[in-house]
Amino acid sequence: MILSQISYLDCIAFLVFLAPQLLVQIGLLPLLTWLTPALPSLAPKAVAIPYQFVRERFFVPHQHRAPFVQKATPFQDLVIRFVRYAFANMPAFLGRVFFSKAVSLPFLRFRMLRHGIVTSPIRWTEIKRPNFGGVWIVHNQQEQPDVIVYYCHGGGFSMGSSFFYMEFLLAWVAMLKNAGYSNPALFALEYTLVPDATYPTQLHETVAGYEYVLSLAQSSVRVVVGGDSAGATLILSFLLYMSDHTDLRHQKPGLAIMISPWVTILSRENRNTESDYLNSSSLELYGRQYIGSKVSAYDPIVSPGTCRDLDKWREASPEQGWYFLYGSEEVLGPETRRLISLLEKTGKEVDSWEEPGGIHAWPVASLYLGETREARLSGLKSIVEAIKNRIHS
Missing domain, CATH: 3.40.50.1820 (Alpha/Beta hydrolase fold, catalytic domain)
Incomplete structure (x- = not known):
């Protein structure tokens, strides 16, 4: 079973599956306990990602871009920028939810259905x-x-x-x-x-x-x-x-x-x-x-x-x-x-x-x-x- 490239629709679906699991697996209070003091430093870094993406892809000469950016599509480049941000700034207990069975399996089922596949x-x-x-x-x-x-x-x-x-x-x-x-x-x-x-x-x-x-x-x-x-x-x-x-x-x-x-x-x-x-x-x-x-x-x-x-x-x-x-x-x-x-x-x-x-x-x-x-x-x-x-x- 070989499906097509992840789409922006898939990304939205992933977030839909993720959001309730953050509450189920972590809980609202622990999330807020981590997010409240961290937000002032995290928010500016997150906001800067689109700016950095546009600047490097459209205003920096090709030969001066990062080696991966030189070969990456805009979609790949943007996704990896957000992954880099998450790996550097998000605690592991959040990452566990991102990669968990409760999120990943429904997401796979969604991807399969989008390709007309009900059963693998x-x-x-x-x-x-x-x-x-x-x-x-x-x-x-x-x-x-x-x-x-x-x-x-x-x-x-x-x-x-x-x-x-x-x-x-x-x-x-x-x-x-x-x-x-x-x-x-x-x-x-x-x-x-x-x-x-x-x-x-x-x-x-x-x-x-x-x-x-x-x-x-x-x-x-x-x-x-x-x-x-x-x-x-x-x-x-x-x-x-x-x-x-x-x-x-x-x-x-x-x-x-x-x-x-x-x-x-x-x-x-x-x-x-x-x-x-x-x-x-x-x-x-x-x-x-x-x-x-x-x-x-x-x-x-x-x-x-x-x-x-x-x-x-x-x-x-x-x-x-x-x-x-x-x-x-x-x-x-x-x-x-x-x-x-x-x-x-x-x-x-x-x-x-x-x-x-x-x-x-x-x-x-x-x-x-x-x-x-x-x-x-x-x-x-x-x-x-x-x-x-x-x-x-």
Whole structure:
């Protein structure tokens, strides 16, 4: 199921679904308690966004614009400006509502109906177990999958849900089917968000989710693990964790797909750029909340980028290696490049796609914001090709 670009009508519908959930999930009094003192500083910044948009797009020479603005459509540019504002200024408890199932699922249904689709041709089932949860998506529920993607969503460990990614995940399974797999499937982990729990709860849930996927797979080498941002961090942590545990060491996945990974939780290399919507100060706040007070920020299982041991990474690497996707303008870009360089020294196959002018998790965002079908699917297309080349149907 591949839908068209997000429209202004979709944006309005999203706000309609969001507004009541802010009251339901947060409450009027807590909202006002946060908003009242914050409004004097937030309002001028919000009002400035349209002015900055017009000035840079129409009065600044093209070569002097931010790299992302040079390639972005007006709609993409405006949306990313508001996302950048929200990430820098809005607390995580608001973000949790934005990305929650209660908002995302009705929004997906609205998008489907707008395209004349009542029921998705690819079915999904919500899985709830005592030690993990998630969403199981499979082309044919009656047959064993021939390839399974195990995915962890992003959101700074503090927000996000698999349901917010559902359109992206459904498109991924559909494209795997079109690529020649007879019954592709995907399991998206719903891990516990901060501050409800801190590390190592999320890691333990990731391990439990992988064991569940193994119970459904033909073999571990037909499993692709992946994630974006903080979700990619969990996958990196999990792979390092596997290398220390005999019961998992011989059940390594076939391939790892890393979309804009948050490689090192606390790093001086994480610096703001003109283009990216991530904010280094907010990242540090979320990172410290995830780590908590009982473990070190330099523990490689917590923060994988702190591991410089080639043997460790060689043992942790999937059977068919790695595929990284990230943008040249990312706040997290320097640490990603450093990890890729390290992994290349292990002798494992490491491919990467650094998009010029690209920003954080653009392969995911472009599915919603891309102007043409080709632009929307370019990131997913490269991912499916990487899987097809390493894990034969």
